[in-house]
Amino acid sequence: MKLFYADHFVLPLPAGHRFPMEKYARLRARLAGSGRISAADFRVPPAADDATLALAHCPDYVRRVAGGSLTAQEQRRIGFPWSPQMVERSRRSAGATLAACRAALDEGIAANLAGGTHHAFRDHGEGFCVFNDAAIAACAMRAEQRVSRVAIIDCDVHQGNGTAAILADERDVFTFSIHGAKNYPFHKEASDLDIELADGTGDAAYLAALDHGLDKVFAQCDAQLAIYLAGADPFEDDRLGRLKLTKAGLAARDARVLTACKARGISVAIAMAGGYARNIDDTVDIHAATILGAAELFGA
Numbered sequence: 001m002k003l004f005y006a007d008h009f010v011l012p013l014p015a016g017h018r019f020p021m022e023k024y025a026r027l028r029a030r031l032a033g034s035g036r037i038s039a040a041d042f043r044v045p046p047a048a049d050d051a052t053l054a055l056a057h058c059p060d061y062v063r064r065v066a067g068g069s070l071t072a073q074e075q076r077r078i079g080f081p082w083s084p085q086m087v088e089r090s091r092r093s094a095g096a097t098l099a100a101c102r103a104a105l106d107e108g109i110a111a112n113l114a115g116g117t118h119h120a121f122r123d124h125g126e127g128f129c130v131f132n133d134a135a136i137a138a139c140a141m142r143a144e145q146r147v148s149r150v151a152i153i154d155c156d157v158h159q160g161n162g163t164a165a166i167l168a169d170e171r172d173v174f175t176f177s178i179h180g181a182k183n184y185p186f187h188k189e190a191s192d193l194d195i196e197l198a199d200g201t202g203d204a205a206y207l208a209a210l211d212h213g214l215d216k217v218f219a220q221c222d223a224q225l226a227i228y229l230a231g232a233d234p235f236e237d238d239r240l241g242r243l244k245l246t247k248a249g250l251a252a253r254d255a256r257v258l259t260a261c262k263a264r265g266i267s268v269a270i271a272m273a274g275g276y277a278r279n280i281d282d283t284v285d286i287h288a289a290t291i292l293g294a295a296e297l298f299g300a
């Protein structure tokens with residue numbers, strides 16, 4: 001199973017910044033030490049170029065991110081200080097989802113060990129998201145004529161608002177988001193299917209809602225490729241999530257999504273999305289379990 005990573009393109013953050021940037025390197029180290037993934041399957045993706053980014057973003061926004069001419073307000077909304085490294089890392093992270101989609105279409109399954117930056121809109125970023133990797137990759141796979149129909153299955157605890165907005169008029173890309181009703185973003189966009197869950201929703205109710213959602217997704221979209229945002233933040237000890245899923249519940253969630261795709265012959269590219277557990281090891285556990293579970297299920 002090919003795993004695309006960009007954690008060595010470090011985005012410098014001020015001391016005490018609340019984004020857990022170190023989770024990515026720790027995830028890669030955990031997977032490398034698992035004995036399950038061969039060293040040759042860890043790949044560095046090419047950076048996404050301007051033309052590819054512009055499949056989902058305004059050329060002017062791409063140009064201003066690249067050149068460092070976002071306004072202070074736009075930069076605050078993203079939540080990271082601008083630096084050339086921020087640009088390179090954002091391009092590589094989008095490139096990793098692109099590469100994972102291409103590998104998944106060849107081999108059934110692949111993953112980006114970052115990405116899932118679903119709060120990035122066509123003309124602005126927010127919530128630690130600069131470029132919307134899933135929207136870019138869905139559009140690129142169609143533009144490259146590798147597939148006609150894509151489903152984006154977003155199980156991060158926050159709504160995929162940027163993805164929904166960017167792809168609102170794209171009939172051949174189905175957007176599904178299952179998230180906490182009271183979580184950020186407080187103004188939700190309309191995905192093709194949204195499921196909003198109450199604070200404190202636990203494993204059983206979550207999995208029942210997910211099953212219902214997946215049935216609806218595949219009844220409405222005969223997808224050839226799924227991009228799965230496997231956010232770790234529905235976890236019960238997450239600082240930003242408000243749901244109460246256990247690690248076993250999250251593993252069951254992954255298995256539900258992946259089995260539903262595999263049963264239909266749909267290739268899956270996985271992106272990590274959010275994860276803000278009080279103990280970063282918990283976030284790494286959850287993301288690692290997603291990857292190892294997928295490798296097992298797809299025999300990759």
Ligand SMILES: [Zn+2]
Nearest residue numbers: 156157158274
């Ligand atoms: Zn999130």
